[in-house]
Amino acid sequence: MALTRRNFNKLSTAALLAGPVAHWPGLSLAANQTGRPLHGLSAFGELKYGPDYKHFEFVDPQAPKGGLLNFGVPNWGYNQNPQTFDTLNTFVLKGNAPPRMEFCFDSLMVRAIDEPTAVYGQLAESVEISEDRNSYTFKLRKQARWHDGSALTAHDVAFSYNLLKKDGHPQLAIVLTNLLSAEAIDDQTVILTFNGKQSDRVILDVVVMPVLSKAYYSEHDFLKTTLDAPLGSGSYKVKRAKPGSYIEYERVEDYWAADLPFARGLNNFDTLRIEFYRDRQAAFEAFKKGKITFREEFTSKVWATEYDFPAMEDGRAKKQLFDAEKVPSFQAWAVNQRRTKFAHPKTAQAIGHCFDFEWTNENFFYNSYKRGQSFFENSEFSASGVPQGAELDLLKQLKSELNPSVFEPVPLQPKSDGSGRDRKLLRTANTLLKEAGWIRKGSQLVGSDGKPLEIEFLIRSPTFERILGKFVSNLKTLGVTVSIRLVDPAQYQKRLDTYDFDIVMMAYRFGATPTGESMQQFFGSKNADLEGNRNFAGIKNAAVDELIARINETSSRTELTIVLRALDRVLRSTHSWIPNWTSANHRIAYWDMFGFPEPKPDYEFPIESYWWFDKDKAKAIGKG
Numbered sequence: 001m002a003l004t005r006r007n008f009n010k011l012s013t014a015a016l017l018a019g020p021v022a023h024w025p026g027l028s029l030a031a032n033q034t035g036r037p038l039h040g041l042s043a044f045g046e047l048k049y050g051p052d053y054k055h056f057e058f059v060d061p062q063a064p065k066g067g068l069l070n071f072g073v074p075n076w077g078y079n080q081n082p083q084t085f086d087t088l089n090t091f092v093l094k095g096n097a098p099p100r101m102e103f104c105f106d107s108l109m110v111r112a113i114d115e116p117t118a119v120y121g122q123l124a125e126s127v128e129i130s131e132d133r134n135s136y137t138f139k140l141r142k143q144a145r146w147h148d149g150s151a152l153t154a155h156d157v158a159f160s161y162n163l164l165k166k167d168g169h170p171q172l173a174i175v176l177t178n179l180l181s182a183e184a185i186d187d188q189t190v191i192l193t194f195n196g197k198q199s200d201r202v203i204l205d206v207v208v209m210p211v212l213s214k215a216y217y218s219e220h221d222f223l224k225t226t227l228d229a230p231l232g233s234g235s236y237k238v239k240r241a242k243p244g245s246y247i248e249y250e251r252v253e254d255y256w257a258a259d260l261p262f263a264r265g266l267n268n269f270d271t272l273r274i275e276f277y278r279d280r281q282a283a284f285e286a287f288k289k290g291k292i293t294f295r296e297e298f299t300s301k302v303w304a305t306e307y308d309f310p311a312m313e314d315g316r317a318k319k320q321l322f323d324a325e326k327v328p329s330f331q332a333w334a335v336n337q338r339r340t341k342f343a344h345p346k347t348a349q350a351i352g353h354c355f356d357f358e359w360t361n362e363n364f365f366y367n368s369y370k371r372g373q374s375f376f377e378n379s380e381f382s383a384s385g386v387p388q389g390a391e392l393d394l395l396k397q398l399k400s401e402l403n404p405s406v407f408e409p410v411p412l413q414p415k416s417d418g419s420g421r422d423r424k425l426l427r428t429a430n431t432l433l434k435e436a437g438w439i440r441k442g443s444q445l446v447g448s449d450g451k452p453l454e455i456e457f458l459i460r461s462p463t464f465e466r467i468l469g470k471f472v473s474n475l476k477t478l479g480v481t482v483s484i485r486l487v488d489p490a491q492y493q494k495r496l497d498t499y500d501f502d503i504v505m506m507a508y509r510f511g512a513t514p515t516g517e518s519m520q521q522f523f524g525s526k527n528a529d530l531e532g533n534r535n536f537a538g539i540k541n542a543a544v545d546e547l548i549a550r551i552n553e554t555s556s557r558t559e560l561t562i563v564l565r566a567l568d569r570v571l572r573s574t575h576s577w578i579p580n581w582t583s584a585n586h587r588i589a590y591w592d593m594f595g596f597p598e599p600k601p602d603y604e605f606p607i608e609s610y611w612w613f614d615k616d617k618a619k620a621i622g623k624g
Contacts, residue, residue, distance in 0.1 A: 059265030067613020083489035104232035199552035
């Protein structure tokens with residue numbers, strides 16, 4: 001049954017949620033006025049910073065400029081690869097680009113990372129929302145410039161959105177699905193018009209997309225891989241690069257926006273250098289020697305036992321825990337349901353029973369993690385117990401599309417006895433495999449066609465061979481043929497983009513206020529087979545699609561929470577992903593040559609943007 005706006009409002013107002021909801025203001029952009037110029041937009045209506053704000057509070061506006069940050073990147077997007085690169089074109093699917101190429105480009109607006117979902121004008125001096133809320137008129141700053149000194153105009157903006165919708169990386173193009181047109185009215189005015197099917201909050205993702213040079217891409221093929229740095233307008237530009245080895249970004253001395261409020265106290269390092277290592281241990285050794293000066297540690301054993309080198313002991317280097325962001329997140333193994341052998345959900349459910357988290361956490365992770373359960377971990381969007389109130393009423397309308405288990409207590413990942421070989425869990429796994437149609441033939445599990453159940457874990461770091469060892473052993477005990485495939489970074493990315501894998505591990509953080517467009521990328525049927533998309537498990541589920549569509553109709557935090565809890569519950573019933581572990585902290589190690597304001601911002605942690613080089617500290621440890 002399709003959910004209409006009318007019957008959903010009845011559910012959300014007539015019934016109570018099955019749990020607390022954050023007391024945030026209304027969710028819809030309806031609180032942002034129409035027909036007048038605005039300096040910012042927020043999903044919650046009220047903005048933290050007024051039109052005359054001087055700088056963001058999470059920065060030090062007096063932070064000095066200068067110095068080098070040589071760092072290992074903890075996150076990346078688009079076609080970027082943290083282990084190698086062969087192109088500087090990062091906004092298309094083809095090739096492997098270095099992380100942080102986006103720093104070379106400005107956007108219409110920028111996020112304030114100390115607010116849950118708010119943006120402020122960057123290229124855009126103001127934005128005006130039409131009465132029907134389908135059009136947004138942006139007035140550009142006249143001083144905006146490309147790195148070659150030429151003016152950045154509304155014609156560049158319109159060109160960029162039309163190009164990204166047509167040929168951009170799926171992470172960009174999917175968000176632009178409901179963009180009807182991007183039109184330059186004059187050099188300083190551009191209008192983005194949507195078709196009315198969009199979430200009113202999708203504009204918050206659209207306005208932070210890169211603006212590209214129309215003149216440059218009139219002479220260069222946007223879809224082509226290239227090691228020539230494209231013309232940008234951002235606070236950094238490519239200084240030098242050696243494919244697969246390193247890239248350096250240099251701060252633009254005469255950056256057109258350096259003294260504007262949204263840039264004050266940010267982009268402080270003269271040089272950002274990223275070196276590429278195919279092995280985590282090699283990267284760690286480089287940090288120990290001071291070649292790399294900042295890293296986030298993702299290996300708990302290394303964090304617990306190997307930070308005892310001389311620089312750490314004498315205080316030249318430090319390690320510190322920083323709180324994780326206040327946003328929903330998940331980390332799990334995606335089981336590729338495009339493959340017939342994983343079509344029955346009980347197969348993946350059985351596989352999950354063979355992972356002994358308790359044993360792994362104690363023996364490899366030094367009990368530093370907790371078990372992941374939800375697709376929206378660490379947020380109020382996580383489902384719990386049995387569905388009640390408005391969530392239950394919502395699910396009842398989708399009953400014909402749902403597995404009956406959705407109305408039972410939400411499935412939790414099994415807890416083991418910590419032995420590494422919990423016989424009770426293995427017996428349950430064996431039963432599930434039988435129910436999925438697998439039978440024992442000699443030492444192997446085979447299907448009705450006589451073919452053995454074969455599973456390949458795709459990895460790009462040897463670290464995971466050790467972590468997967470007991471998992472693999474338990475699967476083999478049940479008669480599953482299992483292998484671990486370590487591939488080079490370029491091949492790994494290619495296989496992800498084309499869904500050429502059985503099982504792969506991924507970790508993501510969503511925005512504080514997820515939109516239907518973002519959920520469509522991860523879980524929607526429409527683009528499940530589009531190369532470069534993030535629906536790695538290949539989920540194609542009518543109830544999931546209905547709930548994703550409903551996200552864009554919500555107009556309050558309460559409504560959104562109802563829908564996302566229901567979505568979490570339905571996704572967990574598909575057993576398409578196997579949650580593994582999660583942490584409440586960032587494990588950060590750095591050489592003591594930086595300054596940074598505290599506390600950290602709640603919604604992102606881009607140290608390369610708001611930390612700075614401290615000359616006195618650097619001199620004290622011999623790095624001045």
